[in-house]
Amino acid sequence: MARFWRPGSERPRATLVDDEEGGVLFVSAPPSSSSSGFGHSSLERQRQRLPVFKYRDAILYLVENHATTIIVGETGSGKTTQIPQYLKEAGWAEGGRVVACTQPRRLAVQSVASRVAEEMGVKIGEEVGYTIRFEDQTNPSVTVIKFLTDGVLIREMMDDPLLTKYSVIMVDEAHERSLSTDMLLGLLKKIQRRRPELRIIISSATIEAKSMSTFFQARKKDLLHAAEDCVPSHLPAILSVEGKGYTVEIHYVEEPVPDYLQAAVHTVLSINDKEPAGDILVFLTGQDDIDAAVKLLREDTQDDRRRTSGLLVLPLYSGLSRDDQGLVFAPTPKGKRKVVISTNIAETSLTLEGVVYVVDSGFSKQRFYNPISDIESLVVTPISKASARQRAGRAGRIRPGKCFRLYTEEYFLKEMPTEGIPEMQRSNLVSCVIQLKALGIDNILGFDWLASPPPEAMVRALEVLYSLGILDEDAKLTSPIGYQVAEIPLDPMISKMILSACNFGCSEEIITIAAVLSVQSIWVSMWGAQKEFDEVKLHFAAAEGDHITYLNVYKGFLNSGKSSQWCYKNYLNYQAMKKVVDVRDQLSRLLRRLGLALKSCEKDTQILRKAIIAGFFANSCHLEEYSHNGLYKTVRSSEEVYIHPSSVLFRVNPKWVVYHSLVSTNKHYMRNVIAIDPSWLIEAAPHFYQLRAPNLAPC
Numbered sequence: 001m002a003r004f005w006r007p008g009s010e011r012p013r014a015t016l017v018d019d020e021e022g023g024v025l026f027v028s029a030p031p032s033s034s035s036s037g038f039g040h041s042s043l044e045r046q047r048q049r050l051p052v053f054k055y056r057d058a059i060l061y062l063v064e065n066h067a068t069t070i071i072v073g074e075t076g077s078g079k080t081t082q083i084p085q086y087l088k089e090a091g092w093a094e095g096g097r098v099v100a101c102t103q104p105r106r107l108a109v110q111s112v113a114s115r116v117a118e119e120m121g122v123k124i125g126e127e128v129g130y131t132i133r134f135e136d137q138t139n140p141s142v143t144v145i146k147f148l149t150d151g152v153l154i155r156e157m158m159d160d161p162l163l164t165k166y167s168v169i170m171v172d173e174a175h176e177r178s179l180s181t182d183m184l185l186g187l188l189k190k191i192q193r194r195r196p197e198l199r200i201i202i203s204s205a206t207i208e209a210k211s212m213s214t215f216f217q218a219r220k221k222d223l224l225h226a227a228e229d230c231v232p233s234h235l236p237a238i239l240s241v242e243g244k245g246y247t248v249e250i251h252y253v254e255e256p257v258p259d260y261l262q263a264a265v266h267t268v269l270s271i272n273d274k275e276p277a278g279d280i281l282v283f284l285t286g287q288d289d290i291d292a293a294v295k296l297l298r299e300d301t302q303d304d305r306r307r308t309s310g311l312l313v314l315p316l317y318s319g320l321s322r323d324d325q326g327l328v329f330a331p332t333p334k335g336k337r338k339v340v341i342s343t344n345i346a347e348t349s350l351t352l353e354g355v356v357y358v359v360d361s362g363f364s365k366q367r368f369y370n371p372i373s374d375i376e377s378l379v380v381t382p383i384s385k386a387s388a389r390q391r392a393g394r395a396g397r398i399r400p401g402k403c404f405r406l407y408t409e410e411y412f413l414k415e416m417p418t419e420g421i422p423e424m425q426r427s428n429l430v431s432c433v434i435q436l437k438a439l440g441i442d443n444i445l446g447f448d449w450l451a452s453p454p455p456e457a458m459v460r461a462l463e464v465l466y467s468l469g470i471l472d473e474d475a476k477l478t479s480p481i482g483y484q485v486a487e488i489p490l491d492p493m494i495s496k497m498i499l500s501a502c503n504f505g506c507s508e509e510i511i512t513i514a515a516v517l518s519v520q521s522i523w524v525s526m527w528g529a530q531k532e533f534d535e536v537k538l539h540f541a542a543a544e545g546d547h548i549t550y551l552n553v554y555k556g557f558l559n560s561g562k563s564s565q566w567c568y569k570n571y572l573n574y575q576a577m578k579k580v581v582d583v584r585d586q587l588s589r590l591l592r593r594l595g596l597a598l599k600s601c602e603k604d605t606q607i608l609r610k611a612i613i614a615g616f617f618a619n620s621c622h623l624e625e626y627s628h629n630g631l632y633k634t635v636r637s638s639e640e641v642y643i644h645p646s647s648v649l650f651r652v653n654p655k656w657v658v659y660h661s662l663v664s665t666n667k668h669y670m671r672n673v674i675a676i677d678p679s680w681l682i683e684a685a686p687h688f689y690q691l692r693a694p695n696l697a698p699c
């Protein structure tokens with residue numbers, strides 16, 4: 001059982017910004033006096049109580065007069081839901097123009113769009129809409145406020161390079177420094193030079209406001225070709241919205257905890273025993289450990305009614321169905337205590353009302369890329385102090401709260417890094433390079449980056465794209481493959497697999513596989529039920545591996561008449577399966593648009609695997625000869641990897657395999673694995689394998 005102590009209190013505050021320096025304009029906003037013509041319904045009163053409301057006039061004034069406005073404000077102050085509405089009310093969405101607001105996360109896009117539609121009393125998909133990959137809930141003739149992921153906005157530039165339909169683009173959650181946000185900021189800076197009438201708002205919970213502002217200082221001469229009366233100031237304005245966070249008591253564990261999941265569960269139970277009413281928000285890392293914790297807590301609820309019968313335990317991660325999302329945001333029923341177990345999506349992207357206690361595991365799942373081994377994996381990583389403070393702040397929203405940190409104070413003070421590393425500097429850049437190339441940006445190293453990507457990663461990306469036949473020797477997109485790959489909104493390796501399948505005559509099957517790989521997981525959590533899960537999986541399992549197994553699952557789902565009961569019986573996530581059907585439809589339409597044939601190979605799994613290898617040849621591994629524990633080594637860098645327990649090839653251990661992705665905890669685990677013949681690797685990518693494994697022998 002984790003034991004805590006409390007060294008003192010911390011009051012989360014909105015960051016205050018420096019005064020005028022280096023050409024940066026600081027504006028201290030006078031409280032807004034106007035009531036802006038709002039009525040007095042309950043939702044409108046809620047809107048007016050948000051901290052950002054006092055700054056309404058100031059925000060509108062700044063956006064009117066500055067090409068770029070940077071808005072810093074605590075989570076929950078109303079930035080995301082209110083500012084787009086203020087802009088609309090002030091006329092920025094008239095005359096066919098649209099106000100856009102980007103988010104790094106899909107779930108946040110859906111959730112804030114629904115909330116704004118509700119506040120405006122309109123149906124989602126009409127005046128207020130959203131677009132995420134494979135889901136467009138907008139109506140071009142009526143949508144005036146549009147929420148979308150930064151990735152989708154970058155994609156829109158392929159058709160409309162200057163994003164002409166938008167009058168204001170709000171880049172939200174900029175402090176997250178996601179790969180797409182960083183790319184988008186660089187691209188918007190370019191667009192701003194050609195479109196002086198475009199307004200950009202950068203908003204976030206905490207931000208290096210000054211460096212962001214320096215980045216966006218337009219040169220005056222760049223704006224001169226606009227009519228005099230519409231030239232906005234080239235100096236970015238910075239506005240800090242004061243929050244009203246309450247004091248949060250911080251408690252640390254006295255000794256490091258061996259298992260943060262168990263510790264989190266115990267801490268929740270102990271809060272429920274000892275602390276007065278108030279919801280609990282627990283930060284874990286991903287779907288796996290969240291589902292596990294939910295299960296443990298729900299089991300406990302059943303075992304011991306007296307202790308935990310008042311607990312309403314809910315998971316929160318991207319990929320959750322709309323209904324499950326609804327439960328998380330719905331008011332807590334009387335007499336219950338809500339426990340939301342979340343990824344770091346609840347750190348700043350989403351506000352949960354009613355939270356008084358936060359349990360912080362100190363970890364999150366992050367992408368890490370090693371350009372030397374050329375391996376990108378999702379790794380459970382310690383968070384930064386900045387994140388820890390954000391997490392704690394979530395407890396002080398409605399009244400003074402408490403945060404239980406599952407790490408020691410000494411660790412927090414001495415070892416926890418101050419800031420996180422931007423995703424740009426720890427990612428595989430293959431997708432980023434191909435998108436910039438498709439937008440006509442050839443000199444990628446010379447691109448105006450907010451933080452430069454590591455040159456080794458850039459070189460690796462160019463090398464991979466060259467070996468996939470997507471770039472030519474002059475690093476230009478090849479025709480037609482390169483251009484087609486850029487058109488498909490998927491990872492370039494998957495896109496290449498689909499295009500090769502068109503040549504191999506197995507595109508019908510491959511788009512099903514691609515659709516399954518694009519949803520988070522089609523299986524429901526198997527935590528603690530590995531045996532039952534293995535038995536169920538046997539119905540579908542194909543000896544060739546997971547990808548072929550997915551085809552069997554998909555066929556079964558169609559044969560069942562897309563039944564939710566059938567999914568339930570087979571440990572399958574019904575929402576995920578419906579999404580697979582939808583994504584598959586969209587991919588088949590896309591292929592038709594590209595003029596590519598849809599063909600089935602019937603049951604030729606060899607052809608299917610060759611098509612997969614055409615995209616994923618770089619992810620090949622061989623079983624270590626004397627390994628008794630399933631140890632594999634990657635061909636390209638001799639990295640040690642294992643088959644993930646969720647794979648149908650777990651414990652089967654074929655000699656040669658190709659994997660789709662890696663997740664890492666204490667070991668690297670391969671997810672979605674197929675058995676292959678190594679001679680297919682040389683067939684698919686002779687240049688790649690001659691370089692790396694000249695004596696690759698067929699088995």
Ligand code: CDP
Pocket residue numbers: 050073074075076077078079080081082111112114115329348349350351352353
């Ligand atoms: O963006 P920021 O963190 O500054 O705040 P916001 O997301 O605009 O949230 C403002 C308020 O709207 C909060 O009180 C949220 O609880 C509420 N909200 C909600 O009730 N449901 C949502 N889906 C999103 C926000």
Ligand code: MG
Pocket residue numbers: 076079080081172348349350
């Ligand atoms: Mg927000």
